[in-house]
Amino acid sequence: MKISNRFADAREDYLYLLNRGYPTKSALDVVGNHYQLSKDERMLLFRGIRNTHAVVMMEHRLLELPTHANQSIAVAATDTAILHQPGLCLILDGYNVLGTILSYLLGRMLFISNDGMVRDIGAFHGKFSRNTSLLENAINALAKTCKVFFEGLSYKVYLDEPVSESAQHKLLFVTVFQKQGISIDAEIIHSADYGLLNAEQGILCTSDSAIIDATEQLILDLPRIIIEHEFNATIQHINNL
Numbered sequence: 001m002k003i004s005n006r007f008a009d010a011r012e013d014y015l016y017l018l019n020r021g022y023p024t025k026s027a028l029d030v031v032g033n034h035y036q037l038s039k040d041e042r043m044l045l046f047r048g049i050r051n052t053h054a055v056v057m058m059e060h061r062l063l064e065l066p067t068h069a070n071q072s073i074a075v076a077a078t079d080t081a082i083l084h085q086p087g088l089c090l091i092l093d094g095y096n097v098l099g100t101i102l103s104y105l106l107g108r109m110l111f112i113s114n115d116g117m118v119r120d121i122g123a124f125h126g127k128f129s130r131n132t133s134l135l136e137n138a139i140n141a142l143a144k145t146c147k148v149f150f151e152g153l154s155y156k157v158y159l160d161e162p163v164s165e166s167a168q169h170k171l172l173f174v175t176v177f178q179k180q181g182i183s184i185d186a187e188i189i190h191s192a193d194y195g196l197l198n199a200e201q202g203i204l205c206t207s208d209s210a211i212i213d214a215t216e217q218l219i220l221d222l223p224r225i226i227i228e229h230e231f232n233a234t235i236q237h238i239n240n241l
Contacts, residue, residue: 001040001109001121003241010035011049011238015114018051040109043121048113048238050209058115058212063203063220065228066149090150090220091199092157093192093206094173095128100207100223101138102128104231112237117207118224128163132172139172143180145226155184156202158195 010031017027024046032042050058103120104110113119128135146155157173159166170186177184189195196204196211204215205222212219227233 006035007041010037014045015049040121047119047121048111050115055115061219062116063218065225089154089156089202091196091202091204093196093208094157094159095163096206096208097223098138101226104227105134105138110235112235114238117221118235119207136172139176141226141230143177143182145230147180147182157184157186158192159188160192161188161190
């Protein structure tokens with residue numbers, strides 16, 4: 001993806017407007033039109049820049065990424081709340097997590113947003129059934145990473161029922177995780193958002209800002225761990241684009 005030399009100024013102006021209460025669409029239209037940004041560059045802003053209040057709030061919830069197997073997870077802001085405990089549950093927003101991993105496998109652009117989460121510039125919109133082997137590779141990378149970094153934790157994944165072949169995807173999750181010696185509770189519900197929003201305890205694995213803003217749960221960027229450690233890839237921060 002080509003980034004214009006106007007993007008850095010556009011990024012600053014977009015954040016300025018968000019911080020002053022402009023609606024997201026209005027701010028995006030104003031900045032995008034002024035700097036003549038491409039559709040992809042506008043999506044970069046939309047998915048990659050959040051207002052400063054949201055970023056500050058995220059600092060107290062986003063968990064520090066482990067650098068080696070079985071390292072304790074800590075809250076990035078304080079580096080004190082050690083959470084790597086038996087019985088702790090990682091709650092996965094299934095298609096959100098898979099979408100990010102699949103974007104990498106498909107060669108699509110990924111970036112670190114200003115709130116610290118890895119995101120892509122597009123969404124799959126339910127098109128997860130087109131390449132079963134690629135989907136299996138993504139779930140396998142997910143299971144291997146869970147085994148290496150989070151041994152002893154429990155796992156719950158929510159899958160959206162309206163997504164085509166979600167029943168097969170549930171089976172694939174269970175089967176692939178079992179091959180790694182891991183048990184995962186996979187549940188199909190009408191909206192995975194509902195499952196995550198009503199989780200009373202556990203660590204949420206999602207980059208969905210609507211879910212993040214509506215809960216107080218701790219957040220783990222599981223796709224970033226997978227991409228950086230399983231695939232040994234480097235992801236650029238949006239501020240460096």
